[in-house]
Amino acid sequence: MDPRLNIINKRLENIKRVIAVSGGKGGIGKSQTAAALAQYLSMQNYRVGLLDLDFCGPSSHLILGIDDVFPEEDMGILPPLVGGIHFMSITFFSGGQPAPLRGGEISNAIIEILAITRWGPLDFLIIDMPPGTGDPTLDVIRLMERVEFLLVTTPSRVAQEVMKKELSVLRELHIPVIGVLENMKIKNNSPTEEVLAGLQVPFLGSIDFDEDLEDALGNTDKLLATGFVKQLGQILAHSQMIS
Amino acid sequence: MHEWALAESIIVTIMKEYEKEKLSKVFKVTVKIGELQSIELDIFNFALENMIELYKPPVDLNNICLEIDRCILKCKVCDNHWNYRDTPKKLEEDEKEAIHFIPEVAHTYMRCTQCGSPDFEILQGRGVWIDSIEGEK
Numbered sequence: 001m002d003p004r005l006n007i008i009n010k011r012l013e014n015i016k017r018v019i020a021v022s023g024g025k026g027g028i029g030k031s032q033t034a035a036a037l038a039q040y041l042s043m044q045n046y047r048v049g050l051l052d053l054d055f056c057g058p059s060s061h062l063i064l065g066i067d068d069v070f071p072e073e074d075m076g077i078l079p080p081l082v083g084g085i086h087f088m089s090i091t092f093f094s095g096g097q098p099a100p101l102r103g104g105e106i107s108n109a110i111i112e113i114l115a116i117t118r119w120g121p122l123d124f125l126i127i128d129m130p131p132g133t134g135d136p137t138l139d140v141i142r143l144m145e146r147v148e149f150l151l152v153t154t155p156s157r158v159a160q161e162v163m164k165k166e167l168s169v170l171r172e173l174h175i176p177v178i179g180v181l182e183n184m185k186i187k188n189n190s191p192t193e194e195v196l197a198g199l200q201v202p203f204l205g206s207i208d209f210d211e212d213l214e215d216a217l218g219n220t221d222k223l224l225a226t227g228f229v230k231q232l233g234q235i236l237a238h239s240q241m242i243s
Numbered sequence: 244m245h246e247w248a249l250a251e252s253i254i255v256t257i258m259k260e261y262e263k264e265k266l267s268k269v270f271k272v273t274v275k276i277g278e279l280q281s282i283e284l285d286i287f288n289f290a291l292e293n294m295i296e297l298y299k300p301p302v303d304l305n306n307i308c309l310e311i312d313r314c315i316l317k318c319k320v321c322d323n324h325w326n327y328r329d330t331p332k333k334l335e336e337d338e339k340e341a342i343h344f345i346p347e348v349a350h351t352y353m354r355c356t357q358c359g360s361p362d363f364e365i366l367q368g369r370g371v372w373i374d375s376i377e378g379e380k
Contacts, residue, residue: 001373006259007252055347075290076248077344093341094351100361101347102319109347112370116248116344 004115008143011076011114014121015049019178020140023152024162026131029183032213033152034128035063036229039220040236042084046123049079051113052089053140054130055099055106061091065218076118083220088117103135110139133166141175148176150204150241154184155191163192167201178241179204181232205235245344246282249371250290253307256373258300266378269302273375277368278314278327281343314368316353323357327368331356346370 012018021034031054038050052060061067064083070092071077079086090099090109101109119125127147130136140147149170153163163180170177179202182192186209193203207228216222223229236242257272276282292304314327330353334342338352346369350361 001256001260003249003252003256003371003373006256007248010255073245075251077245090345090348093345093348095337095341097351098361099348099351101350102362102364105347105350105365108369109345112345112347115252116245118248 002111004111005143008111008114009145011117011119012125012144012146015119015125016123018125018127018144018147020127020129020137020144020147020149021152022129022137022149022166023159024131024133024166025153025159028152028154028159029207030131030152031059031063031128032228033150033181033183033232034126035060036223036232037150037236038085038124038126039064039083039224039229040233041124041126041242043224044242046242047086047121048084049086049088049119049122049125050128051117051125052087052091052128053110053113053136054128055090055101055109055136056130058089058091058094060128061087061089063217063223064220071117074118076116078118078120086119086122088113107135107139110136111143114143133169137166137169141170141173148178150178151180152183153180153192155182155186155189157191160191160195164195164199167199177201179239181235182206184209202239204239204241205231207231207235246286247290247293249282250287250294253291253371253373254294254298254300257302257376258298260376261301261378264376264378265380266301267380269300269306269376269378271375271377272302272307272373273377274307274309275312275372275374276309277312277346277370277372279342279346279349279365279368280370281339282371284309310374312368312372315366316349316355317364317366318355318358318360319362319364320360321355321358323355324366325356329356 069080079088181204185206210228
């Protein structure tokens, strides 16, 4: 039997809320949203952790410019505190090189990282999820008892269809969904709001496509000044999700 | 020490199984230690001892038997089987350390000894595992 499974929720017991930022499709801004959400919450003086579970394409560290730090060992591993955020990622161990993992191995690595990481007391643990509703999503649902999902999509019909499929899985499994955030809005209308109208899932708001975002990656001060983060902050300030 | 986190998971699991199976006594717990994770046995034993002191499980250290599990890897591409110890490229200390924390990052640092692919499977000897808990009701 796998002893690690019995320790995971003990590792999370001092965390008030666990929010998985997901959305099914790749390239829609999940990592950007997860990093910005962690930054925003930290700026509001919440104790925040950020866990990058995109093992095949970790990018939260690039967005936040996290470099030259490594977890400390103390009866497990302690996520380094960087810019007010306790951060954990496979990149600490793969050293920026690829980790070509199959599904079962991704599950095993997720179990290991959840079993050995000692987060300490947090108000929020934000999880940057990989694309898809495969092993990582099912593992997070299976292993993290109190997880809630925040879904990201774009106005593209392709992204909307994938988001609806993930939503369907989450609803079937009775997993709480905070709401759906529409990213990269270009036109005035918001198809996400229309799609969600009949599904009884909160539409959190839209964020315009931000041409300046790319230039701000890796610099937290520049990120905080982007339209993306400002709009996200306005949406969060007016939503019920942080309480 | 990463061994402490794994030792804690062993003790917590023994206690859960003791309650779940309504055991009155635990005779022996066999724990497999996968070669790939390079667990330091002295540290692991010391950690188990301390966790037993902390949690007071229905077992003492003498009843926990640690067995090294040889690490066998199998290439998904060419079907080659090989032992972790036989990997010709010697791993750097920081690479071993990374695999110690997350054994799956072996796919970052190791390749099939025959065809050079990173697409291999860890058939056995990955990490820490409870093989059996023997007791009576």
